[in-house]
Amino acid sequence: MSHEFGKLLELVIAASLINNFVFTKFLGLCIFFGVSKKMETAVGMSITFLAVMIISAALAWLVYEFALIPLDITFLKIVVFIGIVAAFVQSADIIMRKISPGLYYKLGVYLALIATNCIILAVPLTNAGEGYNLIESLAFGLGSGLGFGLALVIMASIREKLEIAIVPRPFRGLPIAFVTTGLIALAFTGFSGLITL
């Protein structure tokens, strides 16, 4: 049991720090640059992303395990996972609008954006490829959500300061953000080898 728990913790740390989806695997960059301009949008997006990620990882695993594998049609996994994510996001939008309008007003705008996030597809694909069981898939999804949130918050706090700093004209806006991301990615390579197998 403790071995199980150890493996789960390893997965969470691996997904959030060592193989951070933004800084090591360079996925989800559109959303990353779009939303990290202000701290409040970054925080909103990370919360929404975490929730959607965990539930999507679970749903994707269920469909993969109980429909795709027995029917021998695992080559459909990309299409099917995207379909699951899109359907879930849409239904979450509808349900949230009714059940909690306050939450919907604050976070609803990010729901539609998540469907275009590469990470939301990468996590179920990795789960399918590595053959994780349900708990491990959830742990991986949790780690990726935490890692993405960490990346967003770090980037937002730096970009807010960059707004009022003296940046050379060709670099203003997106170029300096890319340079900063590269530097943070460089820093994150310091995590590699944190967990030795």
Add this chain to the structure above:
Amino acid sequence: MLELVNSIRGILELIDKIPLPMAGVGGGIEAKETVDMVSVIKFTAIFIAGLGGIFGLGLAFAAKRFSVKMDPRIEQVKEVLAGAHCGACGYAGCQQYAEAVVANPQIAPNLCTPGGARAAAAVARITGKVASAVEPIFSRIMCQGDWQKAIKRFKYEGIEDCRAAVLAGGGDKSCIYGCLGRGTCVRACPFDALHMGTDHLPVVDIVKCTGCKKCEQACPKKVIEILPAKKAVVVTCHSRDKGPATRKNCKVGCIACGTCVKVCPFDAPSVENNFSRIDLNKCKVCGLCVPKCPTDSIREFMPHRPKAFVLDNCIGCQICARVCPVDAPSGEPKKMFTIDKSRCIGCGICTAKCPVQAIDGTFNAEDVFRAAAAKKAAKTAAA
């Protein structure tokens, strides 16, 4: 027909024979040597169709079950509002104000200052409420000390933002009540109505300014005041330093000399805390104090003052000649007067004081005539 089916079957058999790569991810179909195409296609079709069907039905059901009944008027109201989410109405955003004004009969329809009279009328029409006229308000910068006119006490090197500069002991200007000129207000304006003028003093574009008050909240020195548009004469200085100190700090600061208090025929300015403040309720915007201020600290936001002229219903009562500060009206008693245009400064005092409203042409003529007509209507209604 048969040929077609046979050729398709032939193609499928050919596809069957394509050697698939041996190493596959996830096992299953990729690692097989031959593929049973027909069953694969069958399962794929059934599965995709089934999944699509389930999702479609599920979403349709959810949309029906969780549908929110929204009053269509909320959408209509939201469309006529200015849509800047500035918060001038007191609500968090345009959506909240739209919901509140439709749902609650107490909420006034004219709270959207950026939308102005047009939005107020539209909202009143949609919600069935009565819109009262809303006075336009503008942002006024209560400091004229640009970096040429006002001296600095130290050199500031740091983030070029007023909120940052103010942390360094109140800012690098000698006068601690003045504008720091680094453009926090310019960046805060959602309507692009503030621009940095020459030498680091912000300039308000009154065509674009909607009185949303975002600049007032953003300024760390609180030199921005949002005032009614009609009150175009203001003392643009908040300096609480004593006269000699203000004079040393800034060429255009108010030194509390009291000249404006003496000159004003309506007793509007008063000197308190070492600076003069014009009481906007008493001020009749005549502009007499503007040229008299020794430091040019009082500013007039009216681009030009049209001059007065006398209408035909003048009764020759001579009141205008008595109140005129520059002796412009002239004439004989009980006969029509004339106003010397070369002397008239367009202050509007005569227009306001004329008992039969026989003077026209000044900036306040319209308001004076409207007020007199309203009073007459009220009197005939009472009688």
